[in-house]
Amino acid sequence: MTITRILVANRGEIARRVFRTARRLGIETVAVHSDADAGLPFVREADAAVRLPGNTPAETYLRGDLVIAAARKAGADAIHPGYGFLSENAAFARQVADAGLVWLGPDPASIDSMGSKIESKKLMDAAGVPVLGNLTVDTATEADLPLLVKASAGGGGRGMRVVRSLDELAGEVEKASAEAESAFGDGTVFVEPYVERGRHVEVQVVGDRAGNVEVFGTRDCSLQRRHQKVVEEAPAPGLSDAVRTAMHDAARAAAQAVDYVGAGTVEFLYDADTERFFFLEMNTRLQVEHPVSELIHGVDLVELQIAVAEGRPVPAVTEPVGHAIEVRLYAEDPAADYAPQTGRLLELEVDHDGTFALDGFGTRLDTGFETGDEVGTFYDAMLSKVIAWAPTREQAARSLARTLERARIHGLVTNRDQLVASLRHPAFLDPAGLATSFYGDHPETLAAAAADDLLPLVGAVALGEHRRTAAKVQSRIPAGFRNVDAGPRSTRFGLGAEEVEALWYGGRAGYRSAERDDVVVTSASPGEVVLEVDGVTRRYDVRVLDDAVLVDGPRGGATLRILPRFVDPSTQVAAGSLLAPMPGSVIAVRAAVGDVVQEGQPILVMEAMKMQHTIAAPYAGTVTELSATAGQQVEAGVVLAVVEPAGSQEETA
Structure with a gap:
């Protein structure tokens, strides 16, 4: 069997990721999309695209019947589920097979076996994989605290609550159940002991039709907010050889217990104090964080999914090379309880060496959005994944932090500052500091980085040049020119929730700050402003829009909203x-x-x-x-x- 055209039953970054491998293998691609996603890059890049009428997941990407109809209409012979939405839906996998299409995922029976966290724990216990005990509202005691309420049918932190008082348990179970019902259509939840300073360590596996299961190493995904992963890395640092080998063996046993075929991930809760680990769940799909495993092992996991589906064996694993760290760049405000942000991305530019792949050490970018795209309310707030691969963990963290710091991101508040602070934090750089409680232990990472106090001046100068060069009359008159220089000019901007003001002088002698004697404006244009600060030259890239000035300098950037002189x-x-x-x-x-x-x-x-x-x-x-x-x-x-x-x-x- 040879696959010729793949439809990806998902959106954004993962659709583009699958398309890249398919193109390299000579396979045609088909996208499905909602109305809200019609203008995004994954739709433009596909060889064919089919609209699914509506906007919400329930109207579009969760409609298996519409996805299969789209595959038939576009002539696809295989469906890749991506991750999320229908990727772990056994009923949909069966519908794909019944329609005569190739399902690029595990057998439906395997999905069923791991689909319920409650039943999968029983199965893993029987297979000899260590598990945590299940509790209920009635059986939990004070000695069991703290407790974790989890959704049985889903993941991604939805339907999950930490409980520290038995008086709160019943209420938290009710809220978790409601959230799980909304997210997954199944409100079943369960309760287990919560390991306060545990680490989230997972193992990548790939199985084939001959019953072989290869293990592609470990990943650490301990840095999480709202129980959703933020920073992931491979291999998981600080594990002894004995623990690593035991995890590999347990993951292989878990996969073999359900006759697993294709790419999947076995997740463990690791207690570093006791060097014990416990089965959490098995994700019967490709994981968001799969790039870090790909880089250090030199494999393309999507290509392996296709190979296994076509009946070929999974290759032997090579020894890992170097260290890879991935961060998830979200449109959210960490300082406001991670409130998601919506609107237009005025700019999204990240320096990188490869898109969705990397041939050698460097920076890889997996992104679903580009400059000018609209971030809506219907889907997850993740914009991009930025991945650094380097000879050592320290080098990867340093490189990734600087790449993020220099990225040009405007229009929406993001978690960029939190990611940079995390990668440079001593508790992260020492594996002993890794824990799922990292952000609770280190609230200082939530604070936005101190902005360059010269950004308003740069914005004012660039805005002045922009208006001068755009003027239809008297464009040669310098900005800010006055016959009698009675006082400085004032330009006000909105910077986040605050208002900032730049005071400056203009005229034939050029621009100068009215507030800083040590700052000299050496050159100015609408696109670049160069300052000399106490004898040190700083260059700022600038982009002036109708209602904002986008400024990026050596110490980060800012979106400066142009405020009117008079308030409505x-x-x-x-x-x-x-x-x-x-x-x-x-x-x-x-x-x-x-x-x-x-x-x-x-x-x-x-x-x-x-x-x-x-x-x-x-x-x-x-x-x-x-x-x-x-x-x-x-x-x-x-x-x-x-x-x-x-x-x-x-x-x-």
Whole structure:
């Protein structure tokens, strides 16, 4: 059997990833897409694309019948599920086979065996793989605390809660079940002991039809937020040879217990203090973090998936070379409880040596978005994966941190600063500091990096040059020219939630700062500004748009929103207004008009980008307005409620 045309039943970065391997192998590609994704790169790059009407996952990528119909319409003979959506859906795998198409994944029976975390634990226990015990609301005791509530049917941190008090357990089980039902269509959850400072270590396996299972080493994925992975690396550092060998053997036993065929990952919880590990789950698909294993072992895991599906054996594993670290660049604000961000990417440029592949040490970029693309509310907030491969772990971390620092990212808040801080943190650089509690242990990584205080000046100078060169009359007159120089010019920008101001002079003598005597503007244009700061030259790349100035320098960059000279009163909102942080739906209202609330008390719960977000009272007071209702769809910035601070009514009286 030879595959000639592959449809990828997924979107964004993973679709582009599969397409790259397919093109190299001479296989044609087919994309399916929602209305919201119609303009993204993966649609443009496919040899053929089929629209799935609608926007939400339930309307589009989760409709197996539509995906199979699209494959038939486009003449595909194989379907690759990517990861997420339908990738671990045994019923869909059977439908693909029944339609006469090749399924580029494990057998449906294997997916079924590992699809329930509760049943898979029993199976692994019987196969001799170490497992953690299952508990219930009724059987858990104080001695078992802390506990972890997990969704049986899914992953990615959805339907997962850490519980530190038995009084909270029943409520957290209820909330986790609701989130699991929303995300996976199955609200079944289970409870197990929570290893406080455990590490998340996983093993990549590939099986073939002859019953061979090859192990492509370990990965450490301990750095997580909301139980979702942020930084991954291979091989997992700090493991003894005995532990590594035992993990490999356990992963192979797990795969063989379900007659596994294709690429999959066996995940373990590793307790470094005792050097014990426990089975968490098996992901019966390609993992988001698969590039780090590909680089150090010199394999293309998508190519192996295709080879196994065509009946060829999986090759023997080679010894790992060097160390690879991957970070997930998300459109989210870590300092605001990881609130997802939506809107247009004004710029996304990351220096790299290869896209979706790398022939030697360097930087690989796997991305689903490019400059100008729109990041919507319907899907995960991940923009790109940036992967560094170097001879040592220290070199990979250093290289990746600098690449991220120099990346040009504008238009949306991202977790870039958190990633850089993580890669440079002493607790990360020492494997003894790795733990799934990393971000809870080191909240300092949440803070945004200190911005270059000269960015507003650079933005003001570039904006002045842009307006001068674009002027239809008197374009030769220097920006800021005055016959009588009575005072400096002022340019105001919005920088995140703050307002910044640059004071400067212009004229025939050029630009100069009104605030810094040690700064000299040596050259200026709409695209580049060069400063000399205390005798040291700094170059800044600039891009001026209609309403923003994008500035990037040696110490990072910023998106400077151009503020009008006069404020429109209609844009102002009352003090205490609770605004929708992103477009989404209100799924619960926890208060009513007239309620007296405490600081931090939940007022509403929203769902957006597959996550739930609680909107709480900013201070103690009284709810005076509440316009939102459960089930309502809202846009970003809409006033949902108003909380009047305690004491203000008496003061007014």
